[in-house]
Amino acid sequence: xxxxxxxxxxxxxxxxxxxxxxxxxxxxxxxxxxxxxxxxxxxxxxxxxxxxxxxxxxxxxxxxxxxxxxxxxxxxxxxxxxxxxxxxxxxxxxxxxxxxxxxxxxxxxxxxxxxxxxxxxxxxxxxxxxxxxxxxxxxxxxxxxxxxxxxxxxxxxxxxxxxxxxxxxxxxxxxxxxxxxxxxxxxxxxxxxxxxxxxxxxxxxxxxxxxxxxxxxxxxxxxxxx
Numbered sequence: 001x002x003x004x005x006x007x008x009x010x011x012x013x014x015x016x017x018x019x020x021x022x023x024x025x026x027x028x029x030x031x032x033x034x035x036x037x038x039x040x041x042x043x044x045x046x047x048x049x050x051x052x053x054x055x056x057x058x059x060x061x062x063x064x065x066x067x068x069x070x071x072x073x074x075x076x077x078x079x080x081x082x083x084x085x086x087x088x089x090x091x092x093x094x095x096x097x098x099x100x101x102x103x104x105x106x107x108x109x110x111x112x113x114x115x116x117x118x119x120x121x122x123x124x125x126x127x128x129x130x131x132x133x134x135x136x137x138x139x140x141x142x143x144x145x146x147x148x149x150x151x152x153x154x155x156x157x158x159x160x161x162x163x164x165x166x167x168x169x170x171x172x173x174x175x176x177x178x179x180x181x182x183x184x185x186x187x188x189x190x191x192x193x194x195x196x197x198x199x200x201x202x203x204x205x206x207x208x209x210x211x212x213x214x215x216x217x218x219x220x221x222x223x224x225x226x
Contacts, residue, residue: 025067027221029180033061033080035099035213041205042129042153042194051088053095053129059083061215065105072107076119080215092132099125099186099209101162113170121162123186125209128154129194153194160186160209168219178219185212 039053046052059082067074082097101123109116131151164184171179188208195201 023068025069025221027065027067027219028062029064029217029219029221030060030062031180031215031217033059033213033215035059035080035082035097036211037097037209038207038211041207045205049089050091050131051086051093053093054084054086057082057084057097059097061217063217065221067221072110074105074107076103076105076121077101078103080213090133094130094132096128096130097125098127099123101160103162103164114168116165116167117182118165119162119184121164123160123162123209125158125160125186126155127158127207128152152197154198155192155194155207158192158207158209159189161189162186164213176220178221180217180219181215182217183212183214186210 034056036056039055043052059080061078061080063076063078065074065076078099078101080099082095084093084095086093086095101121103119103121105117105119107115107117130153133149162184163186164182166180166182168178168180171177186209188210191206191208193200193204193206195204
């Protein structure tokens with residue numbers, strides 16, 4: 001419900017801007033994302049023979065802005081998808097982490113070729129970690145840890161408050177291409193315990209979505225002063 005309310009407010013704001021100005025526009029961005037999450041509790045529980053979850057991850061991200069020309073307030077929707085593989089002692093780990101957040105952003109400083117922005121939003125994180133055994137002959141400790149050859153751990157959705165700020169610089173005088181750098185912090189709103197195939201486990205480690213992030217992106221938009 002909180003997500004729905006926030007989206008309604010954001011899009012209502014854009015609708016007002018559209019009525020007042022030339023109309024609603026869409027800006028696109030794609031680039032590299034760095035994110036950090038606290039996986040210590042999970043790693044402390046797994047056997048030493050298994051590969052551990054990484055705390056710092058680099059991935060690709062994409063976003064789009066809904067804005068009206070000349071208006072400092074706009075809506076930003078961002079998604080970062082992380083797919084990682086690692087291996088240790090014949091055991092393969094496949095991680096999948098997806099962040100989706102909707103942000104209400106404001107441009108306090110705007111020039112002809114650059115601007116500074118800040119944003120506040122709500123987001124959702126999903127995370128799964130799957131262990132696979134590719135070796136037919138396992139040692140005892142590995143066989144005990146993964147008796148069926150596969151284990152799939154997952155978290156129910158984690159929600160977070162998103163705080164961020166950034167800087168965008170135009171890189172073309174004739175085309176609407178810009179280079180943007182942003183950084184921020186996710187404040188986790190709930191804690192979830194890891195589940196095995198969706199089933200709860202006794203003494204299962206928990207985590208939330210809290211952690212810093214940063215991204216470097218190429219923008220296709222035209223927020224700049226005319």
